[in-house]
Amino acid sequence: MTERQLRYLPDEQIRSCLDMKKAIELMKEAFIQISARTVTIPVRTGISTSDGKGRTLFMPSYSPQLSAFGVKVVSVFPENDKKGLPVIQGKLLVLDGQTGTPTAMLDAEYLTALRTGAASGLASDCLAIKE
Numbered sequence: 001m002t003e004r005q006l007r008y009l010p011d012e013q014i015r016s017c018l019d020m021k022k023a024i025e026l027m028k029e030a031f032i033q034i035s036a037r038t039v040t041i042p043v044r045t046g047i048s049t050s051d052g053k054g055r056t057l058f059m060p061s062y063s064p065q066l067s068a069f070g071v072k073v074v075s076v077f078p079e080n081d082k083k084g085l086p087v088i089q090g091k092l093l094v095l096d097g098q099t100g101t102p103t104a105m106l107d108a109e110y111l112t113a114l115r116t117g118a119a120s121g122l123a124s125d126c127l128a129i130k131e
Contacts, residue, residue: 004101011107023118024125031122039063053079067097072108088112 033039040062048055054077061070074090081087090108095101 004103006102007104009104009106011110014106015110018114020114020117020121023114024121027115027118027122033063033065038065053077062097064097068103069095069097069100071095072112074108074112 030039034041042060044057044059046055046057054075056073056075059072059074062068063070070092072090072092074088076088077085078087080089086109088109090112092104092106092108092111093102094104094106096103
C-alpha cells in the first residue's frame with residue numbers, strides 16, 4: 001500500500017480559484033443537502049480559554065456524496081491584533097470517507113469569511129423581490 005500525501009491549500013490558492021459567485025452556488029447545494037439530511041453536521045463545539053479572551057470552535061461534518069469527513073477548527077482571539085496576529089485563524093482538515101485517511105489541509109480564514117458572505121448572498125438572492 002502506498003502512503004497518500006496530504007495536500008495543503010493556503011488561503012491564496014483558495015482565493016484564486018473560489019470567488020463569491022461560485023461560493024453562493026456551492027452554499028445553495030450545501031443547504032439543499034442539509035435540508036434533505038443527506039449530510040451529517042453535528043452541533044459545533046466551542047471551548048473558551050480560562051480567562052475568556054479566546055475561543056476555539058470545532059465544526060465536524062460528513063458527506064456520503066463526497067465520501068469525506070471534514071472538521072473546521074477556528075480560533076477567535078480578539079486581542080491578537082495587538083500582537084500582530086490574525087484575530088481569526090483556522091484550518092479545515094478533510095478525511096477520506098472510506099478509510100479515514102487525511103487527504104487535505106486547507107487554510108480556513110478566507111473560507112470562513114467567504115462562507116459567511118455566501119450564505120448572506122444566497123439568502124438575499126432567494127428572498128429579494130426579483131425586480
